[in-house]
Amino acid sequence: MAELVQEMGHDCLICRAKREAPHRLLQAAALFGAGLAITSGVLNLRPAHHRAAAAKPVAPVAAPAPAVVRRGAAAHLSFAKAQASQAARDNAAGTLERDAAIGMGRPFFDGAVFTTAARVAQWRPLVVRAARAARIDPNVLEALVYVESSGRADVTNGVTAGLTQLKPAVARHFGLHVSVAHANLLSRRIARSWNAGHIRQLKHWRARYDERFAPAKELRASAAYLAAARTVLGHEDLAIEAYHVGIPALPDTRATYGELYFGSNRVDDYALRVVAAKRIMNMWRHHRGALAFEAGQQARKNSAEEYLHPLASTHRFGKPAAILRAEQHHILRMIPVDTRETHVAISGTLGAEARHLGRARRLYRALRPQALDVLMYIGRRVHELSGARKPLILTSAVRDDRYQDVLQHVNVNAARSYSMHTTGYAFDIARTYANAREGSAFQYVLDRLQAANAIAYIREAEAIHIAVAADAPAKLKLIQTLS
Numbered sequence: 001m002a003e004l005v006q007e008m009g010h011d012c013l014i015c016r017a018k019r020e021a022p023h024r025l026l027q028a029a030a031l032f033g034a035g036l037a038i039t040s041g042v043l044n045l046r047p048a049h050h051r052a053a054a055a056k057p058v059a060p061v062a063a064p065a066p067a068v069v070r071r072g073a074a075a076h077l078s079f080a081k082a083q084a085s086q087a088a089r090d091n092a093a094g095t096l097e098r099d100a101a102i103g104m105g106r107p108f109f110d111g112a113v114f115t116t117a118a119r120v121a122q123w124r125p126l127v128v129r130a131a132r133a134a135r136i137d138p139n140v141l142e143a144l145v146y147v148e149s150s151g152r153a154d155v156t157n158g159v160t161a162g163l164t165q166l167k168p169a170v171a172r173h174f175g176l177h178v179s180v181a182h183a184n185l186l187s188r189r190i191a192r193s194w195n196a197g198h199i200r201q202l203k204h205w206r207a208r209y210d211e212r213f214a215p216a217k218e219l220r221a222s223a224a225y226l227a228a229a230r231t232v233l234g235h236e237d238l239a240i241e242a243y244h245v246g247i248p249a250l251p252d253t254r255a256t257y258g259e260l261y262f263g264s265n266r267v268d269d270y271a272l273r274v275v276a277a278k279r280i281m282n283m284w285r286h287h288r289g290a291l292a293f294e295a296g297q298q299a300r301k302n303s304a305e306e307y308l309h310p311l312a313s314t315h316r317f318g319k320p321a322a323i324l325r326a327e328q329h330h331i332l333r334m335i336p337v338d339t340r341e342t343h344v345a346i347s348g349t350l351g352a353e354a355r356h357l358g359r360a361r362r363l364y365r366a367l368r369p370q371a372l373d374v375l376m377y378i379g380r381r382v383h384e385l386s387g388a389r390k391p392l393i394l395t396s397a398v399r400d401d402r403y404q405d406v407l408q409h410v411n412v413n414a415a416r417s418y419s420m421h422t423t424g425y426a427f428d429i430a431r432t433y434a435n436a437r438e439g440s441a442f443q444y445v446l447d448r449l450q451a452a453n454a455i456a457y458i459r460e461a462e463a464i465h466i467a468v469a470a471d472a473p474a475k476l477k478l479i480q481t482l483s
């Protein structure tokens with residue numbers, strides 16, 4: 001849904017941006033950014049009760065200590081360091097955005113990915129023409145159509161309408177004729193009519209009263225919006241996010257979208273969804289076999305976990321002895337019990353069925369090193385963000401097939417066929433949190449990790465079931481660079 005231009009009289013931000021010199025814009029943005037940094041604290045990344053916190057009286061900010069003036073070699077060294085750290089951040093943000101094309105793909109595999117992709121693709125000639133005219137990437141405009149309307153040109157909710165779901169004010173700003181009252185009247189008559197010829201005539205009239213129902217015109221207006229937003233914000237991905245939240249919501253032009261999403265909670269995941277749709281359309285066009293495989297894997301569970309670890313190519317532990325051997329050879333690592341250090345407590349029910357197999361509970365207190373890294377990261381990060389003293393509670397880690405058999409008689413959530421726990425890549429964390437703040441910090445961390453395609457998680461009744469990708473540690477490093 002485009003939430004685009006804030007009209008001020010008959011002037012708007014984009015017009016002003018076009019008129020004014022670009023250096024003026026940059027100065028204004030920098031000043032605004034600096035103001036924001038002081039009043040709200042850019043480094044305060046805490047997701048919990050963001051609004052409630054903003055309503056509280058702001059603690060007085062101590063006067064900043066005068067910066068140490070460096071000269072000569074010291075000045076040059078600190079300059080070089082700043083440059084290097086910015087380059088590392090840019091690189092991390094770019095890589096994570098590419099990972100997000102996969103990590104955010106899950107919602108598109110709703111069982112109709114091929115049908116929807118074909119419907120979106122039929123607009124390709126119009127999309128290319130509109131994108132070329134505005135000098136933007138046609139694949140981005142096409143992905144926008146996928147996310148906004150799934151390629152249905154008639155879809156409307158009474159406010160937004162058409163392939164790219166423009167709002168009336170925005171559509172008018174970019175030169176479309178929009179009469180919402182007429183369009184709604186005609187939409188109602190279209191819904192009542194049974195005569196195909198009559199419907200065609202009514203639709204023809206509607207597209208004249210409200211040009212958002214004329215795909216070529218609406219696509220042109222959306223492309224022009226994206227181009228204008230890119231001029232103001234300086235990055236294509238920020239322009240896509242602006243399509244969703246409006247340009248005034250993204251004043252800090254110095255950071256890239258990836259930095260804002262993975263390093264803070266200042267933007268939502270809209271632009272990442274568009275990137276994911278772009279990947280789906282690319283696969284539909286050029287790698288259809290790969291898309292079919294991915295659709296099949298995604299359909300198996302309530303998360304992308306079997307896409308991360310397909311049954312055919314993933315090693316599983318069959319017997320308790322296999323787990324013991326893996327622990328001895330460091331293929332599985334023991335989970336530390338120092339709760340104060342890790343902020344993760346091990347539940348008394350973890351490995352509780354071991355006695356039926358004649359084994360000790362501690363045998364099942366292990367994970368693959370990658371999964372252990374992610375578990376430790378979650379514990380540490382949730383504690384940092386929420387400040388909660390009470391640790392998260394780990395209720396399940398590695399299992400073997402025998403253990404899984406026993407568990408099926410006890411736990412209805414236990415997977416019948418292929419349990420990710422038997423690979424050592426999955427663990428469960430109880431859904432009992434110290435407070436709401438800890439709960440939302442956990443949600444924040446889970447969302448970032450899933451977007452980076454480092455994990456896939458399922459919300460079960462009692463626990464969050466988390467499957468970890470084999471390359472998760474590399475993603476953790478990138479996220480840490482940004483946060």
Ligand SMILES: [Zn+2]
Nearest residue numbers: 396427428465
């Ligand atoms: Zn589980």
